[in-house]
Amino acid sequence: MTPPAAARATQATATLRDRLKDPALLKEACYIDGAWVGTPVFAVNNPATGVELAKVPQLGADDTTKAVEAAQRAFPGWAKHTAKQRSNILRKWFELIIANREDLALILTSEQGKPLSEALGEVDIGAAYIEFFAEEARRVYGETIPTQRPDARLLAIKQPIGVCGAITPWNFPNSMITRKVSPALAAGCTVVLKPANETPLSALALAVLAEKAGIPKGVLNIVTGDAPPIGKVLCEHPAVRFVGFTGSTAVGKILYQQASVGVKRLGLELGGNAPFVVFDDADIDAAVEGAIVSKYRNMGQTCVCANRLYAQDKIYDEFVQKLSKKVAAMKIGDGTESGVTQGPLINMKAVDKVERHIADAVKRGAKVVTGGKRSELGRSFFEPTVLADVKSDSLVAQEETFGPLAPVIRFKDEADVVAMCNASPFGLASYFYSRDLGRVWRVAEALESGMVGVNTGLITTEVAPFGGVKESGLGREGSHHGMEEYVEIKYVMMAGV
Numbered sequence: 001m002t003p004p005a006a007a008r009a010t011q012a013t014a015t016l017r018d019r020l021k022d023p024a025l026l027k028e029a030c031y032i033d034g035a036w037v038g039t040p041v042f043a044v045n046n047p048a049t050g051v052e053l054a055k056v057p058q059l060g061a062d063d064t065t066k067a068v069e070a071a072q073r074a075f076p077g078w079a080k081h082t083a084k085q086r087s088n089i090l091r092k093w094f095e096l097i098i099a100n101r102e103d104l105a106l107i108l109t110s111e112q113g114k115p116l117s118e119a120l121g122e123v124d125i126g127a128a129y130i131e132f133f134a135e136e137a138r139r140v141y142g143e144t145i146p147t148q149r150p151d152a153r154l155l156a157i158k159q160p161i162g163v164c165g166a167i168t169p170w171n172f173p174n175s176m177i178t179r180k181v182s183p184a185l186a187a188g189c190t191v192v193l194k195p196a197n198e199t200p201l202s203a204l205a206l207a208v209l210a211e212k213a214g215i216p217k218g219v220l221n222i223v224t225g226d227a228p229p230i231g232k233v234l235c236e237h238p239a240v241r242f243v244g245f246t247g248s249t250a251v252g253k254i255l256y257q258q259a260s261v262g263v264k265r266l267g268l269e270l271g272g273n274a275p276f277v278v279f280d281d282a283d284i285d286a287a288v289e290g291a292i293v294s295k296y297r298n299m300g301q302t303c304v305c306a307n308r309l310y311a312q313d314k315i316y317d318e319f320v321q322k323l324s325k326k327v328a329a330m331k332i333g334d335g336t337e338s339g340v341t342q343g344p345l346i347n348m349k350a351v352d353k354v355e356r357h358i359a360d361a362v363k364r365g366a367k368v369v370t371g372g373k374r375s376e377l378g379r380s381f382f383e384p385t386v387l388a389d390v391k392s393d394s395l396v397a398q399e400e401t402f403g404p405l406a407p408v409i410r411f412k413d414e415a416d417v418v419a420m421c422n423a424s425p426f427g428l429a430s431y432f433y434s435r436d437l438g439r440v441w442r443v444a445e446a447l448e449s450g451m452v453g454v455n456t457g458l459i460t461t462e463v464a465p466f467g468g469v470k471e472s473g474l475g476r477e478g479s480h481h482g483m484e485e486y487v488e489i490k491y492v493m494m495a496g497v
């Protein structure tokens with residue numbers, strides 16, 4: 001007999017909790033000023049099964065203001081910690097995450113859907129950001145400036161910017177948090193974080209470990225709830241000096257406007273429409289592997305996913321045939337099952353968009369080579385798809401699909417394809433495959449994007465600057481450049497020498 005809905009939900013919560021080595025990582029409360037607060041009312045569901053995993057509080061503007069005030073109170077004390085003290089605490093947080101990586105990955109897959117192997121990879125790179133910035137905390141150097149006045153000495157020192165807001169997306173519920181929070185904390189800033197409503201459990205689990213690592217109360221605060229009122233407080237409260245956001249360009253523009261009132265600094269990692277180009281001198285097998293990683297990682301729900309693929313005339317058929325053979329062999333299912341490489345999409349709206357892009361491309365003459373429809377598993381499972389003979393004016397080449405759909409467009413020459421790549425208001429990532437050294441330089445320099453992968457489909461690493469140009473955003477995350485977002489330069493002239 002099927003148990004009633006409420007009992008089923010309780011069972012599901014117990015199921016995830018029971019499967020964790022440390023059940024205390026599954027939190028149903030917000031973390032403000034070092035206390036776990038709020039009534040759990042908002043259900044978090046597993047997209048693979050639809051069952052409820054847990055509930056989290058639905059906080060609003062007042063509680064967000066309290067969180068900002070807590071961060072404001074904690075700021076002077078945290079900023080006065082020595083760089084080494086901050087570094088040691090961050091290092092401890094990193095170690096705890098690694099020690100709990102399997103639990104964190106299971107929570108991540110359960111709430112987000114990606115295969116467990118990818119979730120483990122995300123937890124590892126999420127931890128790697130913390131490790132990197134724990135090291136970087138000790139290298140926030142200033143400078144001395146050759147003087148124009150014999151009686152004066154000139155310095156530029158770097159100081160933490162202050163309280164930071166962070167708003168993070170559901171597609172990378174762990175690493176997008178650590179990529180923002182760890183440089184902020186390393187620099188001496190305090191943070192109020194709003195995770196995505198679909199995936200708050202990864203954020204709360206990270207906070208459990210942050211508390212254990214000894215991050216003082218008020219330094220990291222987590223607020224779950226309705227995005228617009230929380231985002232408005234983060235953008236408009238006078239104590240907040242920086243807001244970091246990863247998400248859609250449409251929301252990024254709203255935050256940009258709201259933050260302009262208090263002239264705040266913003267870090268925006270927004271939408272993309274990454275081209276993936278295969279020239280006829282490329283290693284085709286390597287290009288196919290790169291396309292698989294770039295396109296189908298996280299079921300195509302990655303901001304740097306290849307969105308439109310361009311293959312040159314001479315190798316077009318070979319590339320499409322080899323790509324679709326691999327794609328047709330992918331295993332769809334619950335991300336916790338062994339061998340699954342394609343989990344469910346985050347929700348039915350995501351499925352609708354993939355279907356809309358396929359229908360539009362087919363209407364303009366494209367052919368479905370493999371996939372093309374909802375999976376027989378139901379829910380938001382969608383067959384990984386390859387389309388051939390796609391026209392460059394199709395919707396799928398203009399808008400980010402955010403799903404497992406590879407549209408392959410034919411091109412003639414280098415100038416032709418570079419023009420198509422750059423004919424977009426977005427400029428996050430681009431990829432191309434070629435073995436001609438001259439072409440590699442020319443094309444890498446010509447592409448209008450913040451990041452370029454040459455002969456690779458995977459460019460993310462904690463040591464490199466991640467970010468876009470044009471409507472794909474502002475600022476850089478990761479690498480030593482990522483630290484610059486969280487410090488202010490203060491110039492000091494010491495006269496009377």
Ligand SMILES: O=CCCC(=O)O
Nearest residue numbers: 171172302303304460
């Ligand atoms: O979707 C944004 C993040 C992608 C990544 O970290 O590779």
